[in-house]
Amino acid sequence: MLFTKRTHTCGALRASDVGNTVSLNGWLQVRRDLGGMIFIDLRDRYGVTQVVFSPQQNPELHKRAHELRSEYVLSVTGVVSLRPSGMGNAHLPTGEVEVQATALEILNASDVTPFEILDDVDANEDLRLKYRYLDLRRPVLQKNFLLRHRVTQVVHRHFDALGFLEIETPVLMKSTPEGARDYLVPSRVHPGRFYALPQSPQQYKQLLMVAGFDRYVQIVKCFRDEDLRADRQPEFTQIDVEMSFVQRDDIFQVIEGLIASILKEALGADLALPIPRVTYDEALERYGSDKPDTRFGMRFETLNEAVAGSEFKVFADVLSAGGIVTGMNVKGKAEFSRKQLDALTERAKQLGLGGLVWAKAAEGTLQSQAAKFMTPETMLGIRAALHAEDGDLLLIVAHADRRKALHALGTIRLELGRELGLAAAGDHQLLWVVDFPLFQRDEEGQRWVAEHHPFTGPNAGDLHLLDSDPGAVHADCYDLVWNGNEVGSGSIRIHDGDLQQKVFQLMGLGDEEIREKFGFLIDAFRYGAPPHGGVALGLDRIITILAGIHSIRDVIAFPKTNSALSLMDSAPSRVSDAQLTELHILLRGS
Ligand code: ASP
Numbered sequence: 001m002l003f004t005k006r007t008h009t010c011g012a013l014r015a016s017d018v019g020n021t022v023s024l025n026g027w028l029q030v031r032r033d034l035g036g037m038i039f040i041d042l043r044d045r046y047g048v049t050q051v052v053f054s055p056q057q058n059p060e061l062h063k064r065a066h067e068l069r070s071e072y073v074l075s076v077t078g079v080v081s082l083r084p085s086g087m088g089n090a091h092l093p094t095g096e097v098e099v100q101a102t103a104l105e106i107l108n109a110s111d112v113t114p115f116e117i118l119d120d121v122d123a124n125e126d127l128r129l130k131y132r133y134l135d136l137r138r139p140v141l142q143k144n145f146l147l148r149h150r151v152t153q154v155v156h157r158h159f160d161a162l163g164f165l166e167i168e169t170p171v172l173m174k175s176t177p178e179g180a181r182d183y184l185v186p187s188r189v190h191p192g193r194f195y196a197l198p199q200s201p202q203q204y205k206q207l208l209m210v211a212g213f214d215r216y217v218q219i220v221k222c223f224r225d226e227d228l229r230a231d232r233q234p235e236f237t238q239i240d241v242e243m244s245f246v247q248r249d250d251i252f253q254v255i256e257g258l259i260a261s262i263l264k265e266a267l268g269a270d271l272a273l274p275i276p277r278v279t280y281d282e283a284l285e286r287y288g289s290d291k292p293d294t295r296f297g298m299r300f301e302t303l304n305e306a307v308a309g310s311e312f313k314v315f316a317d318v319l320s321a322g323g324i325v326t327g328m329n330v331k332g333k334a335e336f337s338r339k340q341l342d343a344l345t346e347r348a349k350q351l352g353l354g355g356l357v358w359a360k361a362a363e364g365t366l367q368s369q370a371a372k373f374m375t376p377e378t379m380l381g382i383r384a385a386l387h388a389e390d391g392d393l394l395l396i397v398a399h400a401d402r403r404k405a406l407h408a409l410g411t412i413r414l415e416l417g418r419e420l421g422l423a424a425a426g427d428h429q430l431l432w433v434v435d436f437p438l439f440q441r442d443e444e445g446q447r448w449v450a451e452h453h454p455f456t457g458p459n460a461g462d463l464h465l466l467d468s469d470p471g472a473v474h475a476d477c478y479d480l481v482w483n484g485n486e487v488g489s490g491s492i493r494i495h496d497g498d499l500q501q502k503v504f505q506l507m508g509l510g511d512e513e514i515r516e517k518f519g520f521l522i523d524a525f526r527y528g529a530p531p532h533g534g535v536a537l538g539l540d541r542i543i544t545i546l547a548g549i550h551s552i553r554d555v556i557a558f559p560k561t562n563s564a565l566s567l568m569d570s571a572p573s574r575v576s577d578a579q580l581t582e583l584h585i586l587l588r589g590s
Contacts, residue, residue, distance in 0.1 A: 003105050004075045011047020013080055015096045022099060023077040024049055025107070027137065029117065031068050038065040039098075042076060043117075045142050050083070050098040051076050061104055071110035071117065071134075077103040125553075129567040132558055144555045147266055148543045152219055154265045155239055158258045164215040164241070169204035171197060171221070176517050179453055180224035183234070191584040197223035197235075200536055202455060203521055205242035206493055209532040210524045216242045219539065228562045231485070231541060231552050235560075241490070242534035248476060248492055251535055252432060255480065255488065258537075259430060266546045269428060275480075277432040284403070285326075288410020290436070293484025294429040296422035298328045298413050300406070303396065306381035312373035314354065318398040324405050327357075327396035328413060329386040333420075334360040334393050344412065348397060351408035357396040361388040414484065423483070425548070431481045435459065438475040439506070447508045452477045454503055455521075456491035457533075470506050480537065487542050490535025497525035 006025040013022065029041040029048060038053040053065035068074070078099040089095030114131055115123030119140040128135040135141060159166070175182045175196035182196035198204075200222045208216045218240045225234060239258075243251060252274070260271040276294075283292050286299045303325040307315045315325050330336075336344075341358045348356035359368035359382065366379040366388075374382075386394050395412065399405035417423060438458050439448035448470055450456060458466060462473040477491030494500045500522055504514045514522070543555040553559040560566050580587065 001107070003107055004077055004103065006075070009046035010042050010044040010049045011093060013049055013094050013097050013099070015082060017080040018082055018097060020080050021077065021102070022080055023075060024051070024099065025075050026073070027110075027117075028068055028070055028072045028074060030070065031065075033066075038062060038068075040065070040068060040074075042074060043137075043139075045139075047094055048092060049094045050089075051078060051101050052098050053101050053104075057100065058102060061101055064104055065101070067106070069110065069112070071113055072106055073108040073110070075105040075107055076101050126561070126567055129553075129559070129561060132568045136557065141554060144543065144547050144549070145557065147547055148539075148555055150265055151262050151543060151546070152539070154261050155217075155219060155258065158261055159215075159217040159241075162215065162254060162257075164217040165213055166218055167208060167213065167216055168218060169198070169201040169208075169220065173198050173204075174517075174520075176203065179450070180226050183223045183225050186583040186585055188583050199224050200238060201240055202453060205240060205534060206455060206521070206529075206532065207524055209242055209244045209495075210527065210529045212244075212530075214244045216240075216534075225564075228560070228564060231544070231550075233540065233552060233556060233559055234564050236552070236556075237539040238536040239539055240534070240536045242532060244530040244532040246492075246531070246533055248434070248478065248533065251490065251533055252478075255535055255537070259480075259482075262542070262546070263428060267426075267428075269426075271428065271430070275430045275432055277434050277478075280433055280436045280474075283433050284406050284410075288406040288408070288413060289484075290433055291479065291481040291484055291486045292410075292431065292433075293414060293417065293423065294431050294481075295424065295427045295483055296417050298330060298417065298422070300326045300328050300409060300413075301385045301387075302326050303382055303385055306385045307374075307378055310374060310378045312370060312378075314357070314370075315398055318400055321400035323398065323400035324402040325396065325398040326405060326409060327382065327386055327394055328409065329388055330393040330395060330416060330420075332391050332393075334362060334391045336360075336393050344395065344416075347412055347415070348408055351411055352404055353397055353399055353408050356412075357398075359394040359396065361390050361392040361394065363390065366394070427483075428545075429483055433479045433481055434477070435474045436477050436479070437471065438462075438473040438503075439470050441471075448506055450503075450507065451475060452489060452491055454507060455493050455500070457494045457499075458503075466502065466506065476533075478535070480535070482542070482545055485541055485545060486538075487545070488535055488537035490533065492531070492533035495525060495529040495531050497522045497529075500525060 004023045007022045008024060010024055010026045024042055026042040026044040029043040032039045036055050040051045041048045042051050053062045055062040078101040080097050081100050083096060083098050113134050114127055115121050117134060117137045119138055172185060172195035175194060180199050185195040187193045201220055205216050220238055220240050221235050222238050223235050256273050256275050260273060263269045263271045280290055283290050285302060288300060304319060307325050310316060318325055345356045357370045359366040361383060366383060388394055397405045397409045436451045438451060440451045442449045452475060456475045456477045459474045459476050465473045475491060479486050480488035501514060540552040540555050544552050
C-alpha cells in the first residue's frame with residue numbers, strides 16, 4: 001500500500017518545529033468539531049498530537065474530516081504551528097503546537113470499539129481482555145511494556161558484563177515433580193507418552209553447570225498449572241540464573257547489583273547495598289511472614305517471658321502448651337474506637353485464633369479489656385517489651401501453635417499497615433530471607449516435601465539431623481522479598497548424587513521412582529558436578545512493583561484470566577477428533 005509515511009511520531013513535535021511541513025501516522029483518539037474547525041488528536045505509542053482542519057484554509061479537506069471516527073488509522077500531512085495563546089496544553093509534551101492539515105489519507109477505518117481507548121477506561125477487565133489489542137493501545141498499559149523492555153535490557157547488559165551466557169533450555173521436557181502441577185503435552189510419535197512444560201528450567205540449568213558453563217542466565221517462560229491469584233499466571237517469566245564454584249554471598253552480590261541497576265534505570269532510585277538479611281525463623285517471629293513488608297515497623301515481640309506466671313488463663317494455657325504470646329505496638333493509636341478494636345478481634349478469630357488482647361498504653365500502665373486479669377508487673381513487662389509509650393495501642397495474640405499465632409498477627413499487621421497508610425509511596429525495601437527449613441509437611445501432614453524444591457542443599461551444619469530430625473534441617477536457600485512480595489527464590493544446590501538420592505528418599509520416593517524421574521540428574525552428578533547454586537527472579541512481579549500497580553496481568557501482553565482462560569482467542573479450546581486420534585487420546589466423558 002502506498003501512503004505518506006511519517007516524518008515524525010505523534011509525540012515528537014515541539015515549538016522548534018513551527019513552520020515545518022510534517023507527516024504523521026497514527027490512530028484517531030478523538031474528534032472535536034468546534035466553531036467550524038475540526039480538531040483531532042492523533043495517537044501513536046509515542047504520544048498525541050493535535051491536528052486542525054480549517055474550513056477557510058482547505059474546505060475540501062475539512063469536509064472529508066467529517067468522515068473521521070475514533071480509531072481510524074490516518075496519515076496526515078500539514079504545517080506545524082503554535083497553538084493560539086491560552087490554548088496550549090501543558091500536560092501534553094506536544095501541547096504547545098498543532099498541525100494545520102494540508103493532506104489526509106485514511107489508511108484504515110475502524111468499527112466502533114467496544115470501549116473507549118482511554119487511560120481511565122471504565123470497561124470491565126473481561127471485556128478488555130477479550131479485545132486485548134485495543135486495551136493495549138491505552139497509554140497506561142503501553143507504559144508498562146516500555147518499562148518492561150527497559151528492565152530486560154538492563155538484565156542482558158548486567159549479566160553480559162559479568163560473563164554470564166544466555167542459553168536457551170527446552171520447553172518440551174520430562175515431567176518431574178518440582179512442586180506445582182505440570183502442563184502436559186501429548187506425544188504424537190510416542191503413543192501414551194507426554195512432555196511437560198517446564199515449571200522452571202531448574203534441572204537444565206544445573207546440568208549446564210555440570211557441562212561447565214559456569215555462569216548461566218535466561219529470561220524464560222515457566223509454566224505451572226496452579227490455582228491462580230491476582231499475582232499469579234499459568235505462564236510467567238523468570239530471570240533464571242545459575243553459577244558454579246560459588247557460595248550464597250556470590251549469588252547475592254550479582255543479584256543485588258542487578259536490582260540496583262534496575263531501580264536506577266526504571267525509577268532513578270538508589271538502592272542502599274547490601275540488601276539486609278533475616279533468617280526465616282526471625283522473619284516469622286518478627287513479622288509473622290516469610291515475606292515481610294519492611295517498609296514499616298510494627299515488629300513483633302515475643303511476650304512469653306513478660307507474661308510468665310500470669311494468672312490470665314488465656315496466656316497461662318498457651319504457655320503451658322509450649323505456644324507463643326506475641327504482640328505488636330501500633331504507635332500512637334490508642335485512639336482506636338471500641339468498634340475498631342472489636343473488628344480487629346473479629347479478624348483474629350477469622351484467622352483461627354480465639355481472639356486478640358488489645359491494650360492501650362496510658363498513665364504509665366495499660367488499659368485493656370484484660371487488665372483485671374493481669375498484675376501491674378505483667379502490664380509493665382508488656383509495656384517494656386513492646387517499647388510502649390502512653391498513647392500507643394498494643395495488640396497481643398496467643399496460641400499453642402506458634403505459626404498460627406504469628407501468621408494471624410502477620411496478616412493483621414499487613415492489613416493495618418495498609419489501612420493506616422504506613423508504607424510510603426515510592427519506598428522500596430528489599431530483604432533476603434535465608435535459612436528456610438529444608439522440608440515441610442505436605443497438606444495431609446503425612447510426608448516431607450521440599451520447602452523450596454528437592455534440589456536445594458541442606459545447611460552443612462544441619463546434615464547430621466537429616467536422619468534423626470528432618471524437620472529441623474535448614475536449607476541453604478533464600479528468597480528475595482521486595483515490599484512484602486516474594487520476587488525471587490534460589491539456593492545452593494545439592495551436587496552430590498548420594499545426598500540428592502537421600503533427599504528424594506526422605507520425601508518418600510522409592511528407589512525405582514527416583515531412578516525413573518531423576519535418574520538423568522543423579523547420573524550427571526556422578527561425572528564431576530561442580531558445587532553450584534542459583535536463583536530465579538519473577539520478572540512480571542518486579543515490573544508490577546516498579547510500575548506501582550497490583551495486577552501482573554497489566555505487565556503481560558496477553559495474559560490469562562484468574563481461571564486460566566485467554567478470553568481473546570478462547571484458549572483452552574476443544575480440538576477436532578482427528579487431532580485427538582493422531583495423539584492417541586480418548587477423552588473421558590465430556
Ligand atoms: N527454579 C526455582 C524456582 O523456579 C528457582 C531456583 O531455585 O533457582 O522457584
